[in-house]
Amino acid sequence: MGQPNPVAVLDKAVAILHAVRDEPATLAELVERTGLPRATTHRLAVALEGHRLVRRTPDGSWAPGPALAELGRAGADLTEQLADAATRHLVALRDASGESAQFYVRDGSTRVCVAAAERLSGLRDTVPVGARLPMTAGSAAHALLAFAPADEVTPLLPAASFTARTLLDVRRRGWAHSIAEREPGVASLSAPVRDGSGAVLGAVSVSGPVERLGRRPSPEVVGAVLDTAVAISRAVR
Incomplete structure (x- = not known):
């Protein structure tokens, strides 16, 4: 099996960031907005959360994380x-x-x-x-x-x-x-x-x-x- 294309993975991660830019999204809404498979969407969202680029809201939806604001200020x-x-x-x-x-x-x-x-x-x-x-x-x-x-x-x-x-x-x-x-x-x-x-x-x-x-x-x-x-x-x- 070939190695994942890092550029393609990055494109998918960026698609998730765009999907939560204007309003939080549940996992189902992320899948709908990005068109990505559910398992891929969840895996990348969790990875982005680990880097503080997205965060969970109290109801479990995904939203922009604090690291995005920090990068914007920089x-x-x-x-x-x-x-x-x-x-x-x-x-x-x-x-x-x-x-x-x-x-x-x-x-x-x-x-x-x-x-x-x-x-x-x-x-x-x-x-x-x-x-x-x-x-x-x-x-x-x-x-x-x-x-x-x-x-x-x-x-x-x-x-x-x-x-x-x-x-x-x-x-x-x-x-x-x-x-x-x-x-x-x-x-x-x-x-x-x-x-x-x-x-x-x-x-x-x-x-x-x-x-x-x-x-x-x-x-x-x-x-x-x-x-x-x-x-x-x-x-x-």
């Missing part, structure tokens, strides 16, 4: 650290590039602007903090997706303004550039921000009118964006 804390670090460095990037600067983190199929430094005068590309933009357009989306697993990228490509080759180029050179993907007349340049293991935490970006930022970004602006990405990465390690 994620929120990291985003706050990234936003604080980015805010300090985006001002210097704005001044060096002459363009508006932003920092984005990925949230599923969207990217969220968690820090920004706007150009002080003249024509600018304004992205307010808290804005949600699609992962299907713009250089920050390129930078966030270029190093993501293929199963996260492939479903987005049919609706994207870029191709798999675009992301391959970003992986090769370490930065991304787009023209009029998100908004007509706007160009942007982005680079991924990584943690100590190389995982992508977010993307730092500058954006502005194409006629000013250029169809081929200058080495000085590319260098400033890359230097800022490194500085933010170091600040949160």
